[in-house]
Amino acid sequence: MTNESDNIVSVAHLTSGYNGDKVLDDVSMVARENEITVILGASGCGKTTLLKHLIRLFYPWSGSIAIFGQEITDMDEPEFNELLLKIGVLFQNGALLNSITVSENIAIPLEQHTTLPATLIQRLVLIKLGLVELSHALDKLPSELSGGMRKRASLARAIALDPPLLFCDEPSAGLDPVTSESLDRLLLKLRDDLGMSMVIVSHELASIHRIADSIVFLDDGKCLFCGPVNEAKSAGIAEIDRFFRVGEFG
């Protein structure tokens, strides 16, 4: 049995959508501290929409979202900006600023939100790029990188401030199996060594098996399951069984 205070993210009865069309229907989920929680489900089921609600890029129609125990739906802007310093986000397409180099991209949060001297910032940038195996791309522009490299550089930016909570939108999508596996190993290392908690949107089954402590399964905007991976498989929910079965056999 887990304690409610372990919940780093708590969503309760979240309903939301675009232009009057409901995308999330009464979704409730939790992500626990020092765990990797994977949100999964078929394409268009609302995974990314849910993730964007967690960083308040979208506002819900109803329901509540608490991060680190603080309700964010009615939080004022300065307070929420403070909270964002404890959150890193890896976007689906990387979202690096294309007009500046990779190292400058990673230095942005360090320069804007810390008092560290420039030499130490440069060293931290090198550490983060070393972690994602991109130290050779320090002075390259994002447009000079491949899709997978851009995603890794974006992850380096997301963890620049060693945030205790990391949100990732499909980190392995579009990556080759070897790069995907090394990215997963990095995520596990961040969880184990820095105690980072993560909420990851993914439908890459191999990756889910490697990294997930818990899963949140969405189907057509509804949350069908939220809990540990092994319980999900034995929960007897047809949609989840089908997802894992089809995924395993390709």
Next chain:
Amino acid sequence: MIIDVSENSLTFEGDLDLDAVGEHYKQLMDWLAKNREKNIYLDLAHLNYLDSAGVALLDELYDKAQKQGTRLHFVAAPNNIQATISAFSSRHIQKPEPKPVFPLFERVGQWAYQIWLEFVYLIYLVSDAFYFTVIQLVSRKGVRKGEFSNQCILIGMDAFPIVALISFLIGFILALQSAAQLRQFGASIYVADLVAISMTREMGPIMTAIIFAGRSGSSIAAEIATMVVTEETDALKSMGLNPIRYNLVPKIHAISMMMPLLTVLSMLLGILGSMVIGITYLDIGVKPFYNQVVNALILKDIVTGIIKSVVFAWLIVLTAAAYGFRTRGGAADVGRATTASVVTSIFLVILADSLLGLIFYFDPTSPI
């Protein structure tokens, strides 16, 4: 973080995280700079938490110590702290080689070669644009149906209100300013001649061109540049479509038709603006003013104005395309391409206007 400092050792306690590092960085560096011991011991036994900023600080201390001939020893690090140091230390990461700096002569050569490449690219672009613009008149392939009408509306119809208003006001201001001078000599009626000739020969084409450069030129450059950076042009190529033909040619057709039309409209509205001053301020009747305008103008004035407008239209659209298709990178590069396109096309329009003015109206035999 509590630091216990002695001559050759330093003890860390608590958390060595981002905040602690920012707070104590200078103090630690100063301490190390003053310390000339052969061996210095960093006691990490009481550290609870170390993040990557803390590891960066330890690396920085280690490197600095090594440079000043001191050996730094990390002592009694608990397993979790040791694991964090090995996971995040930058000491084993190889920095990329710095980019070579070429000598001046080679840089000039590279620069000249770059200019040559740009020139070749421009030649290709202009010839492709000409070729497909002519081909498109007889073959409808390679362009979306209805795109020409669509562009006529976007480039021409939507620009009508602003062109009309600005031209009317230009004629109005020209008449007002010249009336004050001509009135002194009893030559008020010549306001009509002055405005009619300047609007048809110069102000009409050039004002319309400047509005088009700012409005349509910028939007064409931004659209094409965005298509390039989001790989839409690559997608067109992969479908066997030529991006110049698909995207640019309808715009060239539309601007080649709409610009002369709007230029004529600009001439008329400029003259109308001056007529308002003629009637209300100079007490010239509508008919005498109209007769004066008709007598002042010759067909050449209007024809040269229209020819200029077509030349300007091509300059604007080709400049926008040249910048758009050459864009690489992202959002900021799209912005740069757009700005450069507007500035360059306005400059080229004024340059072309001077040259065309010389070609059409310079007569060395005529007495000054």
